[in-house]
Amino acid sequence: xxxxxxxxxxxxxxPVLDGIDLQIADGERVVVIGPSGTGKSTLLRCLNFLDxxxxxxxxxxxxxxxAAKARKSDILALRRRTAMVFQNYALFANKTAKQNIMEAxxxxxxxxxxxxxxxxxxxxxxxxxxxxxxxxPSALSGGQQQRVGIGRAMALEAxxxxxxxxxxxxxxxxxxxxLDLMRAVAERKQTMLIVTHEMQFARExxxxxxxxxxxxxxxxGSPSEIFGAPKDARLQKFLKRVGE
Amino acid sequence: xxxxxxxxxxGLVPVILGYVPLTLxxxxxxxxxxxxxxSLLAVERVAKVPVLxxxxxxxxxxxxxxxxxxxxxxxxxxxxxxxxxxxxxxxxTATIMGLTLHFAAYMAESIRAAIAGVDRSQWEAAxxxxxxxxxxxxxxxxxxxxxxxxxxxxxxxxxxxxxTSLAFTLGVTEMMGAAQKEAAGSFLYFEAYLVxxxxxxxxxxxLSQGQKRLETYLNKAFxx
Numbered sequence: 001x002x003x004x005x006x007x008x009x010x011x012x013x014x015p016v017l018d019g020i021d022l023q024i025a026d027g028e029r030v031v032v033i034g035p036s037g038t039g040k041s042t043l044l045r046c047l048n049f050l051d052x053x054x055x056x057x058x059x060x061x062x063x064x065x066x067a068a069k070a071r072k073s074d075i076l077a078l079r080r081r082t083a084m085v086f087q088n089y090a091l092f093a094n095k096t097a098k099q100n101i102m103e104a105x106x107x108x109x110x111x112x113x114x115x116x117x118x119x120x121x122x123x124x125x126x127x128x129x130x131x132x133x134x135x136x137p138s139a140l141s142g143g144q145q146q147r148v149g150i151g152r153a154m155a156l157e158a159x160x161x162x163x164x165x166x167x168x169x170x171x172x173x174x175x176x177x178x179l180d181l182m183r184a185v186a187e188r189k190q191t192m193l194i195v196t197h198e199m200q201f202a203r204e205x206x207x208x209x210x211x212x213x214x215x216x217x218x219x220x221g222s223p224s225e226i227f228g229a230p231k232d233a234r235l236q237k238f239l240k241r242v243g244e
Numbered sequence: 245x246x247x248x249x250x251x252x253x254x255g256l257v258p259v260i261l262g263y264v265p266l267t268l269x270x271x272x273x274x275x276x277x278x279x280x281x282x283s284l285l286a287v288e289r290v291a292k293v294p295v296l297x298x299x300x301x302x303x304x305x306x307x308x309x310x311x312x313x314x315x316x317x318x319x320x321x322x323x324x325x326x327x328x329x330x331x332x333x334x335x336x337t338a339t340i341m342g343l344t345l346h347f348a349a350y351m352a353e354s355i356r357a358a359i360a361g362v363d364r365s366q367w368e369a370a371x372x373x374x375x376x377x378x379x380x381x382x383x384x385x386x387x388x389x390x391x392x393x394x395x396x397x398x399x400x401x402x403x404x405x406x407x408t409s410l411a412f413t414l415g416v417t418e419m420m421g422a423a424q425k426e427a428a429g430s431f432l433y434f435e436a437y438l439v440x441x442x443x444x445x446x447x448x449x450x451l452s453q454g455q456k457r458l459e460t461y462l463n464k465a466f467x468x
Contacts, residue, residue: 050368088365138466
């Protein structure tokens with residue numbers, strides 16, 4: 001169970017998140033859509049404190065953190081219950097694909113190396129990269145790198161997986177394989193919070209779609225409600241602009 | 245004008261070579277200590293710990309701002325007068341200490357710049373999986389910074405090898421000191437110093453070859 005209430009973030013004087021309230025059930029797949037610069041990515045990045053929110057409360061599983069007085073240990077606890085997939089992949093450049101997947105298991109979660117290696121090989125097989133375990137990121141295509149990025153997050157079996165525009169930096173030819181892998185992850189009832197511009201994908205995969213604008217959640221509902229019968233004028237305008 | 249006494253030079257070579265291990269020992273010990281100290285200083289410069297940062301800036305400023313020879317004299321001849329417990333320090337130890345402090349100040353700035361050169365996304369990915377600051381620095385950031393800093397650091401190491409010749413001024417018989425003693429007996433100063441120069445040159449050339457291999461090794465994750 002994920003419970004976010006009153007999450008607030010401003011850069012300088014400009015509010016980016018304006019009191020976000022959001023509950024996500026276990027296994028639920030929530031897709032966040034909206035115009036650029038409306039706080040979608042910031043929402044994700046505040047949940048693991050890559051951006052530091054000024055106010056609000058975040059509960060992920062058995063950890064509850066009050067943003068205003070978060071300690072180092074609180075932040076680490078949140079980060080160890082989430083796994084993030086980045087827009088630019090952000091694979092560890094000095095580690096092979098397999099080592100990228102093993103790193104958090106061994107260093108952070110103190111699993112035995114043999115177990116982590118087994119897990120990494122299994123994850124690589126699921127991502128279709130069983131033969132790329134010893135390749136460094138620089139030797140992989142964008143699509144392959146992002147699949148490793150997703151594999152790195154999958155291996156953690158985190159309570160919440162965060163996807164920050166995972167296909168936005170990819171050449172069009174690689175988008176399909178990454179979305180296919182995300183579908184496979186979704187099928188396992190993994191709790192997912194996804195920021196994406198892939199509307200067709202959102203429609204197909206989401207249990208719930210959230211439309212954000214101006215740092216607020218403007219409208220929220222099932223894909224058929226959001227795409228089929230949008231109520232708010234800003235959502236209608238946004239959908240028209242992206243061709244939905 | 246007189247001809248070079250080649251026989252004398254050839255005879256001197258094995259004598260000087262006998263002191264190469266001492267030179268390499270001082271340089272290697274100085275390099276290891278300087279690398280550790282410089283990494284700590286650099287990480288502090290990036291983290292900017294209040295108060296401590298002020299001391300680190302002062303340290304770097306002093307050891308970059310004064311000559312190595314002056315620092316060696318200050319530690320070896322000067323400090324024992326001020327602090328009596330330092331009297332037992334020998335010339336070799338004093339040289340290693342001096343090289344460490346002097347070169348750590350230079351290397352700290354190179355490593356700091358290299359850390360700043362590691363892509364922001366690497367920090368965020370390390371944080372996102374719940375690594376502590378120490379784990380992130382040791383496992384992700386410093387290994388990548390090492391690749392960026394390697395060419396500069398090897399240059400400092402080469403400087404350090406040559407810098408060990410200053411141990412001679414602290415009464416240590418190393419390559420330079422041995423040549424000096426030999427020349428004082430034979431009066432063939434030019435020959436003796438030429439042999440020392442050649443031996444240093446060969447050592448540095450060998451290190452330059454090692455530098456190429458090191459860079460290839462550090463780059464292995466980054467070639468397509």
